[in-house]
Amino acid sequence: MRFFRGLPYLAIRKLFHFVDYETRLSLQRCSKRTKKLVDAMPFYFELVDIATQPLRIRICEDKGETMTYSNIAGLIYNYVWELCSTAIFNQINEKTVEKQLNHLWEIFRNKNIRIKTLFVSLTLLCPYDSEFAWVSFERIRLVCCLMKIMLFSLDHQLLVENFIIEYNENHDQVMCFLPFLHPEYLKFIKFINCKSSHAYIGPIVNLPQVIQCRRVVFDGFTWVPMKNFQHLPGVFLMNTKFDFNDTNRLIQVCEHDLNLYDYHFQHYFQHDTFEYFGMKGVKDNWFPEDSNTFIDDKNRKSMIVEGPKFAIKIVHKLEKKTIVLQRISLTPRNV
Template sequence: MVYNLLSNPLYSIFRELFLALFTKIDERIIEETVEKFGVILRNKHIRIKTMIVSSLCSIFKHYRNNYPITVFCKVPGMEEMAREQVHLVLSLTKIMLASIRHQIHVKNFYISYCGNQEEVLCFLPFLRPGFLKTITLDNRKSENAYLDQVVILPQVIQAEQVCFDEFEKDRIPIESFWNIPNVRITKATYNFHEMNQLIQHYFKHDYFEYFAMARVDDDWFPKDSNTFIDDENRKSMIVKGPKFAIKIVHKLEKRAIVLNRILFTY
C-alpha cells in the first residue's frame, strides 16, 4: 500500500508551517521545495540515486555556537533565515520521515553538517538498509562530532562504502570502524599500532574489504616493520590472518595509507 502523504492532515499542517515561517524567502520556492519532498515521502516505490543534505556553515558565519543548521536543500535567500527557522526545518523533516510507513530507497547519501550526530540521525535511520550503498558524513568543523550512535546503525554496517570527511581523531575512535567493511577517512589519522589493532579485529570477523586514510606522515611505518616495495614502487606490508591477509600500502604521493583484502596461499 502506498502511503499518500498529501492526504495526511498532519502533513498539511507541516506544509503551512513551512510556508508561514519563511517570510523572507519567496513563497513559491518554499512551496515547490516542500512539494518535491512530499513526492519522496508519499511514494514507497520511488528509487533515489543520491540524497544530499547540505549545511550552510559558510553562510551562517555569525553563528558560532555549533547550533544545528542543517537543511534539506539550498534555495536562494536561505542565508537570510534565522537559525531557529533552520532548526525547525530539521525537526519537521525528522517528524515527516518518522511519520511514513516505509524506509526510503536511497542509493547514495551525503550529509554536510555543523552540529552533532543528531543531525545525521534525523535522516539516516529512515533510509533502507541494504539498498543504501554509499554514505558520506561531512563534518563541517563541529566540536561535537561524535558518531557512536551513527556507526552502529544497520544502514552504516550494510553500506558498501562509508566516507568520514573532516573528522578529528579524538571525535572518531578506531573502534568506530569495527563493523564497517569499506571505510574512507580524509582527515583523522591513526598510527601503525592503532591500525594493527583494527586489523586484528578484522581478522576475527570476516567482513573486511577496504580501508583508506589520508594525510599521514611519510614515516608512518615503524622503522623495524617488515615492509617491502611492491611492483608499483610503493612501500607495503602484508599482515596475515587465519582466513585472509591484508596488504597495507603507503601511497606517498597522496599521503595515504590503504588497506586491501587479498587472497593468500598459506
C-alpha cells in the same frame, strides 16, 4: 486512459521511462486507473538536494535537467522572502519552510521513487555572527524536526543509492535522515563534519544503513575511536591524523590468557564482509623505520599482517598521501 489498456506491461514500463515527473503528476489526475498505473511505475531522480542556508530544495531528474516545482514564481518568492526574513528581521518564516518541505513529502510517499543521490547540507550561514548563527541553528532544527516527522510518517523506507550529509557535529541531525533510508539499497554514505573536531559518531556507525553499506566516508573527523570501524566492510577517512600505532591497534587486539600465561593477537577485522579501510592525509614517513615493509609490484611501500581468516595488506600511496588496508587471501602455508 484507453491508450494504456491495450499495451502490455513491459511496453508501458518502457514508455514511462521517457515520461518526466511533471507529466506523471498530470496523468495521476486523469482517473483512478491512471493514478494506480503511474504510482506502480518506478521513477528515478538523479539528485535531491536539501540545504538550509538559505533553505533550498533542488530536484534533478537527470544530470542535465533540473526540476523543482511547477510554480517557479512561487518558489522564487519564497526564497527571497525567507532570505530577507533572515537577514533583516533575524527570524524564520516557518510556513515557508513547511510549504517547501511538503513538496518533498508528495514525492517521498511514492514507494516506487528511486533516488541516485540524496545530499543534505545543514551548515551555518555566518558561524562567527551570534545573531545569524542563532537563526541558522533554528532553521536547521526546524528542517530536521519536520523531515524526521515526514519520513517517520511514511510506511516505507526511501530507496536512496548515495547519501551525503554535511553537518555541524551534532549526530542527532544525521539521525533525522539516515534511519529512514533502505539499508539494502544504499551503496555509498559520506559524512562531512564542518567543525572538524571531536564529533561523536557512536550511534551512527551502529545503524544497519551504515553496517550494510559498501563504502562509508568520514570527512573532517580528525579523531574518532578506531573501534567504531571494526564491523564496517569499507571505510575511508579524509584528513585524518591516525598514525601507524593507531591503525595497528585496530588490526590486532592483545588478549591475555590466564590459563596459558601468554598473549594472543587476533584481527579486529574478523568479519567476512570486510573489504578495505582507507585514510587520506597521512605523512610520508607513516610506516616506522623498524616495520616489516616491502615494495610491491606497483613500487609502493607495503606490509602484510596475517590473521585467522584472511590477511590484510597495508599500502602507502605516496602520491595521494593515502594508506589503504585491503583484504587478501592467506598464503597456502597458513591455510
